[in-house]
Amino acid sequence: RVFPPNQRGLVVMSVELGEDAEEEFQQLFVRRADLDDVDHIMALHDETYPDAQTVGFENVYGRSVVHIVELIETACTAVTVEDRESHVVGFACFDDHPTQLSAAGPTSEKGYNLSNQWEKWFREAYNEPNANGTNSVWMTFFVASSDITREVMQEILRATFASSRELENVFFFQPGACAESEVRDMLYPYQRLFTQLQVAHAATAPWVLPGTQVWACRRLTAITPLLIRVAQVEDHDNLVAVFDAQSEVVTHVYGEYFIAELIEAQNEDNKALVAEVDGRAVGLLCTTSDVDVNVLAQCFQLDPYDNLLKPSYMQRIREQEARRTAAAESGEPDSPFALGDYLQAALQQMDLDHFLDTVDRGASGEMTAVHVMIALQTFELPLEVRESINIMEFCEYFMALLWQVRYWEPMLEGEAEVEPDRIYETVNLLVSMDAKARKEIAQDFRDRWEFIQDAFAQIAEDQSEEGSDAEDMEGQEPAFEAAEPVAADGGSAEDGENGEDGENRDVDSPVKILPLLELLVEDERMGIDRTHAAALLVTLHWWGGEVDLRMPAATITEAQMAAALETVIASEDDVFLGSSSSPMWLANVPHHAKDVFCINMFCLDQAFQTQGADFLLPAFCMYPDKDYCVITQPHTSAQTPLLAAFSVVPPQAVSTFGHVLYLVHRCALSGPPIVKVCQEPDLEHLPWLARALDDDSCEDLLTTAKEFVKAPDVNKDKQVFVFEFDRQVCGVVMLESLNEDYVEMLRCGYHLDDYLLAQYHKSKDVDGVGVDGFIGRGHCKVLEFIINPLFMKFQRKMLQEALRLAGRSVCYLEVDLQQSVPPIFRDMLQVAPRRPPALKKKQRQPPKVASFFKVEKVVDEEEVKREERQKMIAERSQSALSMITKKLLSEHKIQVNARVVVVGASDAGLSFLESLLSIPHVHFSSLTLLAPGGLEYRHSHHLPLVAGSAAYSHNELRRGMLEL
Helix, strand or coil, X not given: CEEEEXXXXXXXXXXXXXXXXXXXXXXXXXXXXXXXXXXXHHHHHHHHCCHHHHHHHHHHHCCCHXXXXXXXXXXXXXXXXXXXXXXXXXXXXXXXXXXXXXXXCCCCCCCCCCCCCHHHHHHHHHCCCCCCCCCEEEEEEEEECHHHHHHHHHHHHHHHHHHCCCCCEEEEXXXXXXCHHHHHHHHHXXXXXXXXXCCCCCCCCCCCCCCCEEXXXXXXXXXXXXXXXXXXXXXXXXXXXXXHHHCCHHHHHHCCCHHHHHHHCCCCCXXXXXXXXCCEEEEEEEEECCCCHHHHHHHECCHHHHHHECHHHHHHHHHHHHHHHHHHHHCCCCCCCCHHHHHHHHHHCCCHHHHHXXXXXXXXXCCEHHHHHHHHCCCCCCHHHHCCCCHHHHHHHHHHHHHHHCCCCCCCCCCCECCHHHHHHHHHHHHHCCHHHHHHHHHHHHHCHHHHHHHHHHHHHHHHHHCHHHHHHCCCCCCCCCCCCECCXXXXXXXXXXXXXXXECCCCCCEEHHHHHHHHHXXXXXXXXXXXXXXXXXXXXXXXXXXXXXXXXXXXXXXXXXXXXXXXXXXXXXXXXXXXXXXXXXXXXXXHHECEEEEEEEEECHHHHHXXXXXXXXXXXXXXXXXXXXXXXXXXXXXXXXXXXXXXXCECCCCCCCEEEEEEEHHXXXXXXXXEECCXXXXXXXXXXXXXXXXXXXXXXXXXXXXXXXXXXXXXXXEEEEEEECCEEEEEEEEEEECHHHHXXXXXXXXXXXXCCHHHCCECCCCCCCCCCECCCCEEEEEEEEECHHHHHHHHHHHHHHHHHHCCCEEEEEEECXXXXXXXXXXXXXXXXXXXCCCCCCCCCCCCCCCCXXXXXXXXXHHHHHHHHHHHHHHCCXXXXXXXXXXXXXXXXXXXXXXEEEECCCHHHHHHHHHHHCCCCEEECCEEEECCCCCHHHHCCCCCCCCCCCCCCHHHHHHCCCCX
């Protein structure tokens, strides 16, 4: 059976032991190890390994049982196994490097002096190019009850792999200097799930003795992946049992056979996948690509994810919005968009049913043109439309459009009756004419240009015979001066002026639009009807440039039509009028431009909950053109293991959306980025990553990176590491090493001792300085941390890898109250500052008689250090401190989405918030302090509406970083 994550962030798992039904079953539970387990672990070790085997145990693992406290404090992961009676029956430690490496001590050989160098040796020796620190760990300690040793090992590995989806390998380092009897006894638990790796190349290292072997356990060995396939109606019976076991409300609300109906309704947009185990469906995942990106963009901060649109489409949106803003600021009279774009944007947001209900009816119940005009004047135009056309112009344009859709009927004026179907037909026609449809219309008529020329020639001849047009045009200048028109054969219209008979035609001679359209419809060679002709009329008038065809008596020249068709064909693929300030700015995005699908139903048998992420890759395969997958969940719902593969998108400041939005990108399912030391080719990518920083921080990062690349010594004070995915730099982190004096200063100023045992994190230099410390441990500070939002959920792993490469085990983040906060801040633990004792500031008067006036004063070094430390603390009194250890980085924080509201900025309320923020294994995503007037330090120029805090000073409130 599998249970949900416990409060320590590791999946708790149990197994029932016994081969026959008559045997008594024993349950094993795996959890995070705690310092309270030390005595039980030591007793288990003494019971399992007598004194004769103790030396062999120390030789194999490189540690004795007396180092249990050190292992729990400094290892990446330490787990304890209990039986159902809560007796400790097993213990294991996992680290990011072999124990023998850090125990080997400093060495002069470059590349093998710190705990970050096992990868080079391992890849050369065992030909494992894909093994790295992000997907592999080393088992550095194991002890279990002798009668269930292998079973304990199996459950530890299963729980470890289940808790870390990116983990692919668990390695065990077998030292070469151990006796065969020692190795045989110690290897017994590993022989079932581990396989011995064969040496491919005889690579050596100072800490690798002859005869050394490495054992490996792969993820697929410990956890069998689920078989994911397309759902079938026959899966209904199995899935009903899974749904009913978790909730009876679903069947009660949606019906007994809703699962079968859901599976049967699959189409291009809606898909359903099932997980199969032993021929039985144990889970269901339903998805859809019909996602309202407008609502999500209004409620969540999706701009870093291109608002879930195709990158090219979102880029055009940004460019067009910038162009429209520039035109408005410069006061240019000409709009950068066509008139039809504004009319289309307005009609897209019109609720036709509601609009028709607002139109008055006559005594006989019929709707007239006057009634429609009056109702149109009450329609509220969108903001982006109001900036270019007013409501009276909109009414005029709408009435002209009503005629254009049925141009063969009279113009609608006065008491002329207007049928509701005509309004539906008009609005639907214009809304459906997107850029692609308009281009198809224009290109279709452009391909038939020879026939259109014949129609122009025939009408011109008829008008010439009547002579009426010549009199109308006398003394008038051409209304449109077109560019060189294009003829039907691909040449210019000037070439097409001469027909086959050699006679010249005037392409600037206007003809009436109605006879022209009717002649085109009657021409069998055109193959069009009045609906196609109406679409041409709408396209020419609203998107053809300077062509005015609003009235039945309108005229057009051959040159004007040719130019208008070319304008439509050459127009941009998509035109976007919305702005981010508009509540409906993404409401009309075409379906093909959306780059997201969502999960609208998910259920998985309790025994396989930790493998829910196995659905995601097959789900993306069902939508090959989509890069994002989202899922929303109520604030009060518990986080399932499936959501561990997703990132939480922060809400907008004014959002009232009742759900939490989770998002994952297709690339993030391929595993975390690789962390490596910054090299010269990476420098060209850093300016683009650092563009969001202020000028000083950006310059400091670039300068430090260049200096670090020139001399990449691992013991430099400042080190720069980059995150690389698919040979692309997607993040950077800059660390600064801290000496012991600085750490002591932090311990004096903050409650660091509540979260770590500092004596186990002392560093040892490769030159032999600090012999009381440890290789691969120490303290450092994050100066800059930048990562692509797509890989935000891996930032804890990225920081852990950076610490390994830097040879550090504790990381701090000092945030000035006026500077921007890096995203890693939310994954770190905020440390409360210590309160200095209240001392008298007024010094006492010296005595009148000094008995030892001439005695030389002895300088106390401790007093000098104490004064310097107090000075440094005073200088950092305006900074907030966060910290994280290597152990805490491997423990994923539990996301609590429940909205917690604290009423009143009293001492009790503030201390409650401080307590919630200081829980190491829990992250509260929605904490709200409700206090009239806000926090007192934010409104110091106003009198607070409630009593101020007596326990928290203004400076302490600011250092609490409650705004984040």
